[in-house]
Amino acid sequence: TLMRIIRDFNVDERTEDADPLLVSALDKTIATLSSSEVETAIMEHTVGMPYHYTLTDVLQQFREPLIIVLVLAVILLTVLISASTSARIHRHRMAASRAALDRETQERQKLQEKSEADARHREELRFMATHDTLTGLYNMNGFDIAVKRLLSAHPDELYKIVYMDINGFKVFTDLFGTKAGENVILSIARRFEKYATADICYAQVYKDHF
Numbered sequence: 001t002l003m004r005i006i007r008d009f010n011v012d013e014r015t016e017d018a019d020p021l022l023v024s025a026l027d028k029t030i031a032t033l034s035s036s037e038v039e040t041a042i043m044e045h046t047v048g049m050p051y052h053y054t055l056t057d058v059l060q061q062f063r064e065p066l067i068i069v070l071v072l073a074v075i076l077l078t079v080l081i082s083a084s085t086s087a088r089i090h091r092h093r094m095a096a097s098r099a100a101l102d103r104e105t106q107e108r109q110k111l112q113e114k115s116e117a118d119a120r121h122r123e124e125l126r127f128m129a130t131h132d133t134l135t136g137l138y139n140m141n142g143f144d145i146a147v148k149r150l151l152s153a154h155p156d157e158l159y160k161i162v163y164m165d166i167n168g169f170k171v172f173t174d175l176f177g178t179k180a181g182e183n184v185i186l187s188i189a190r191r192f193e194k195y196a197t198a199d200i201c202y203a204q205v206y207k208d209h210f
Helices: 002-008 020-032 035-044 055-061 063-130 140-153 169-176 178-195
Strands: none
Touching: 055 063, 063 140, 169 178
């Protein structure tokens, strides 16, 4: 009880407002204690009191390990950020590379398609220059080229020229129509192709003239 009163009443903080009777009673009570009791009381309420550690105490006590952990954490975080950045850059480069490769492939494909289209167009123009568009037989220009090639390959051979046309073809087309007339022309052209040999040149000179 005495020590509780002493604890509640801080002697170092006495002021003129302190109760004189209380101060006198405390002094008298302390005077009745033996020196061993006073030392015991002082020890229990100073050195013997349990110390309550604060966060500052913990940080001060484990300062070096905490610094090491913090440094390691910073290093780990830096490595992770660096790895993530490198991976992102790598993915970006790979995507850019794939996009460039795709563009290059598309460009090559377009160029190839254009080249093939140009080749087909040139072939069609050459064909149209030497062949009739309806029957596919040589026209007069193609016939001239083919005959010169044949005579050049076999200069000592003798050849005959056969010229024919269809009698009354205009009357036929007037009666039965242009489509019917084209079918007749195609039928004759297919017969030429069926029975002609390599040493025969045949051509559609003009409409029903062969």
